Amino acid sequence: MDYDKIYTQYMYSYPHKRAYHFTEKLELSSFKDRFIGKEMSLYIHVPFCKSKCGYCNLFSITNVRSDEYREYIKAVKRHSKQMRSLINFENTNFNSFTLGGGTPMILSPKDLSSLFELARDDFNMDLQKAYSIIEGSPRQISVEKLNLLSDFSLKRLSIGVQSFIDSELLTIQRAEKSADVYKALEIIKTYDFDTNIDLIYGIPKQNEESLIFSIEEALKYNPREIFLYPLYKQVNARLYDKFDIDVQEQYKLYQIGRDYLISKGYEQLSMRSFSKNSKINANCGFEDVLSLGCGGRSYFENLHFCEKYVSEKKSCESEYEKYLKKDDFTSDISYYILDDDEMKRRYVIKNLLYVSGLSISDYYRHFSSDVKSDFSQIANLLKEGYAKRHDDIISLTPLGMSLSDMIGPMFMSQTIQKRMNNYD
Numbered sequence: 001m002d003y004d005k006i007y008t009q010y011m012y013s014y015p016h017k018r019a020y021h022f023t024e025k026l027e028l029s030s031f032k033d034r035f036i037g038k039e040m041s042l043y044i045h046v047p048f049c050k051s052k053c054g055y056c057n058l059f060s061i062t063n064v065r066s067d068e069y070r071e072y073i074k075a076v077k078r079h080s081k082q083m084r085s086l087i088n089f090e091n092t093n094f095n096s097f098t099l100g101g102g103t104p105m106i107l108s109p110k111d112l113s114s115l116f117e118l119a120r121d122d123f124n125m126d127l128q129k130a131y132s133i134i135e136g137s138p139r140q141i142s143v144e145k146l147n148l149l150s151d152f153s154l155k156r157l158s159i160g161v162q163s164f165i166d167s168e169l170l171t172i173q174r175a176e177k178s179a180d181v182y183k184a185l186e187i188i189k190t191y192d193f194d195t196n197i198d199l200i201y202g203i204p205k206q207n208e209e210s211l212i213f214s215i216e217e218a219l220k221y222n223p224r225e226i227f228l229y230p231l232y233k234q235v236n237a238r239l240y241d242k243f244d245i246d247v248q249e250q251y252k253l254y255q256i257g258r259d260y261l262i263s264k265g266y267e268q269l270s271m272r273s274f275s276k277n278s279k280i281n282a283n284c285g286f287e288d289v290l291s292l293g294c295g296g297r298s299y300f301e302n303l304h305f306c307e308k309y310v311s312e313k314k315s316c317e318s319e320y321e322k323y324l325k326k327d328d329f330t331s332d333i334s335y336y337i338l339d340d341d342e343m344k345r346r347y348v349i350k351n352l353l354y355v356s357g358l359s360i361s362d363y364y365r366h367f368s369s370d371v372k373s374d375f376s377q378i379a380n381l382l383k384e385g386y387a388k389r390h391d392d393i394i395s396l397t398p399l400g401m402s403l404s405d406m407i408g409p410m411f412m413s414q415t416i417q418k419r420m421n422n423y424d
Contacts, residue, residue, distance in 0.1 A: 031300050031301075035288060044115055097131075105141065112149070138183070139180050141184035194225070195223045228274065271353065302339075306333070345412065
């Protein structure tokens with residue numbers, strides 16, 4: 001096995017923002033009535049963090065005073081108002097709502113409340129029924145905030161733990177200590193949220209014993225889902241040139257962690273996701289999402305758009321300052337219009353890398369072509385034992401699932417690869 005290719009790229013979406021074009025003005029008039037009577041998701045990006053973790057290359061801002069958060073929320077509200085003036089959302093069913101970041105729970109209860117009220121009032125969202133999600137960090141968890149989230153019928157709380165061992169947290173430059181983690185989880189367990197805990201494997205000096213220890217500690221809090229993330233060396237992340245990662249050892253740790261979670265009754269939904277009693281979503285790739293805030297990405301059918309993709313500290317700060325001053329949120333936008341070929345690739349990537357697999361008949365229903373003819377890679381995956389076919393479904397084998405970050409990039413187009421490689 002070529003271990004250097006195992007962690008090629010995390011395909012959490014396709015195409016990546018680095019492949020996007022740039023426009024001074026994005027035209028949305030053709031979408032004005034396209035979402036009437038349809039289901040849609042709302043995402044609000046909250047970019048603030050107390051400090052940036054060593055492995056992170058996402059859009060986030062540090063060293064912002066808490067009293068300045070309200071200026072950002074005012075900008076988000078202007079963003080919402082403009083989108084509602086351009087697109088008819090009156091009869092759109094917004095059935096999910098995510099506050100992501102960054103660290104959304106860094107906000108005060110009053111500021112968190114204003115964002116839930118925006119979802120409810122601006123988009124007629126029934127918060128009792130909608131599946132709402134928030135991301136949090138241990139030091140931002142408090143009884144006051146969780147009481148508020150419970151009042152707004154929050155369904156899912158995702159908490160970044162990464163490790164229960166202080167030396168490992170120090171290595172990946174996490175501000176939190178294990179004491180902060182335990183304190184937060186003791187509070188969270190008294191609420192009826194679906195909780196997911198994020199852990200990282202491949203940390204230098206981490207071994208089987210320390211990884212299993214962190215998993216066992218997480219399991220004591222009975223999370224609905226555990227995510228096992230490989231430590232990546234990301235460009236513009238502070239850890240980028242600090243050490244080398246032994247990929248062979250990292251992959252071994254993944255297998256150990258995966259097998260242990262499965263032995264404890266968790267079902268593997270994707271390479272990273274292990275869940276108890278979760279509803280399995282099938283037929284992914286056509287979800288429509290309206291994103292508000294600096295750093296979020298909207299999906300309007302085959303149009304994907306967002307603020308300019310940046311991850312370096314000063315660039316994030318610059319884009320953030322521009323966003324605060326905006327009145328026209330369709331100006332200076334990055335976007336990509338997926339043609340039929342790119343939509344096919346997105347559909348295959350989103351479904352094949354998930355436990356439900358790729359339905360041959362559903363693919364034909366959407367695209368009027370045979371997926372095996374469109375993508376010779378599938379025959380190779382079946383031949384190599386990375387995938388299997390059962391009736392109408394092509395799905396990854398356990399080996400294939402473990403190699404998702406190698407398999408997903410196989411389906412990228414040359415156009416997308418070239419644009420990503422040339423991104424400045």
